Amino acid sequence: MSKMHLVMGGRVTNPQTLEFQDLSKVDLVGVFPDYASAEKAWRGAAQRTVDDAEMRYVIVHLHRLLEPELPAA
Numbered sequence: 001m002s003k004m005h006l007v008m009g010g011r012v013t014n015p016q017t018l019e020f021q022d023l024s025k026v027d028l029v030g031v032f033p034d035y036a037s038a039e040k041a042w043r044g045a046a047q048r049t050v051d052d053a054e055m056r057y058v059i060v061h062l063h064r065l066l067e068p069e070l071p072a073a
Contacts, residue, residue, distance in 0.1 A: 002033050002034075002063070003033070003034060003035070003061070003063040004031055004032070004033065004062040004063050004066075005031070005032045005033075005034070005035055005037075005038035005059050005060065005061060005062060005063075006028070006030075006031050006032075006038075006059070006060040006062050007028075007029035007030055007031075007032065007038050007041045007042045007045065007057065007058070007059055007060075008026055008027060008028050008029060008057065008058060008060065009026070009027050009029065009045055009046070009049070009055060009056055009057030009058065010022070010023075010025055010026040010027055010055070010056070011025065011054045011055055011056075012054055012055075012056045015053045015054060015056065018056065018058065021054075027045070027057075029041050029042070029045050029057070031062065035059070038059045039059065042057050042058070042059050045057045
């Protein structure tokens with residue numbers, strides 16, 4: 001299985017957490033085949049909202065969720 005990465009973001013209730021205010025308004029940037037391309041997409045999305053403290057973008061390691069028994073190499 002490829003090491004898929006999801007980039008997503010949205011408005012959070014507290015900038016210190018990942019509790020999104022409204023899941024129906026989460027911005028799904030995309031799924032990427034490697035961390036480098038996911039990071040590039042994350043940086044682009046995060047830079048567009050840099051002045052909004054309540055907006056937060058993250059990279060989710062989908063491969064770790066789908067196959068948690070694999071070593072995190």
